[in-house]
């Protein structure tokens with residue numbers, strides 16, 4: 001919109017000049033304070049846009065205050081902080097039904113993570129590739145019967161069945177419609193309440209949804225604990241580590257974090273491919289070449305798809321920021337972080353900073369592809385080393401995403417198989433796509449379901 005461009009054009013030099021003058025004379029202001037009220041007045045409720053804009057304005061300062069939080073936008077400072085600190089901000093997840101799980105507790109996290117580490121190892125996730133392929137095949141069978149598919153719904157069913165099979169050792173039968181209540185409850189909590197703000201977290205509907213998720217977690221845990229098997233499943237490990245109640249809290253986290261994250265990445269990528277048929281054809285050709293090998297061995301890497309997914313996680317970082325809190329004061333080269341301050345390492349902005357990325361706003365599927373000639377490779381290596389340090393969709397340090405290897409294998413297997421089987425095209429229901437933020441859980445969602453036309457190949 002024209003007025004937004006005019007407003008930002010006029011405001012940017014003023015904010016930079018004012019911040020530079022203050023930083024020179026008053027050490028306290030080395031971290032500039034963004035005029036929150038003014039920006040909200042000008043740009044209304046476009047919070048993600050405001051923060052992206054502020055990243056651009058204050059990039060040279062490395063950080064900025066917005067409200068009561070400090071947003072860190074310098075990648076080197078971010079890495080230092082993320083590796084040094086392991087506690088989420090004061091209010092991170094404070095009103096979430098997940099606040100009793102390991103994600104809400106600095107103290108619980110290392111103990112539980114240690115107990116479950118073997119389950120989430122890269123090699124174990126790759127070993128589970130064939131089990132994931134089975135679920136993806138079932139998904140494709142279901143899709144075959146439809147001409148137009150709600151990709152969000154079917155991806156969530158698929159992701160739930162994969163989490164059920166691979167992590168819990170339980171067939172959840174979400175693709176058979178057996179988890180419709182759970183799915184609706186998850187969407188009520190994560191999308192309707194936290195991301196879209198359509199209902200209050202005090203409403204009856206919200207409480208009912210929380211009860212449904214609690215009941216499902218309890219049922220799954222009971223089923224998994226009664227199961228006889230030589231290998232111990234994740235629920236059994238969680239139970240050994242903390243007893244029934246704690247295991248239930250953590251299982252709820254794995255149910256939600258394990259399914260909703262990958263399930264909202266797939267629709268965005270398929271939407272992008274439906275919008276770019278020639279890219280879709282290229283990836284289909286690669287899928288045809290790799291589908292057999294990957295169905296046998298999930299560690300096989302299809303280079304074009306891998307680069308495309310990395311780019312997806314750059315442009316559409318599902319977690320727009322990583323939450324941390326300082327305990328004591330932290331002195332850095334450029335500024336000092338006060339004790340007890342709430343930090344947001346703003347990956348959404350860092351992944352879009354023109355100082356780091358060429359053409360940062362553009363979705364470039366080949367960005368992470370390795371070049372073929374030696375000279376190109378050398379140049380690219382230097383640039384990529386720099387960029388790879390700033391690419392952190394799964395966070396970093398001791399609190400890095402537990403499920404990152406599961407997510408990678410699942411995305412690889414699912415996308416290769418679905419692109420081998422189908423062509424996706426845009427339909428009127430999803431002409432365009434925007435994003436909304438669930439600030440409580442630090443997650444970005446597509447603002448509506450992605451509905452696509454699907455043709456079998």
Ligand code: HEM
Pocket residue numbers: 082102103104109113253254257258259261262265313317318319322323393394395396397398399400401402403404406407
């Ligand atoms: C595309 C998929 C995914 C993305 C982009 C993603 C991203 C993230 C990020 C940014 C964090 C915070 C890391 C930090 O604070 O440094 C996180 C934490 C976490 N993720 Fe994921 N995630 C994904 C998939 C998954 C899956 C599939 C699971 C489980 C099966 C999972 C389980 C968790 C858990 C348990 C934590 C909390 C770790 C802790 O607090 O110690 N995630 N994830």
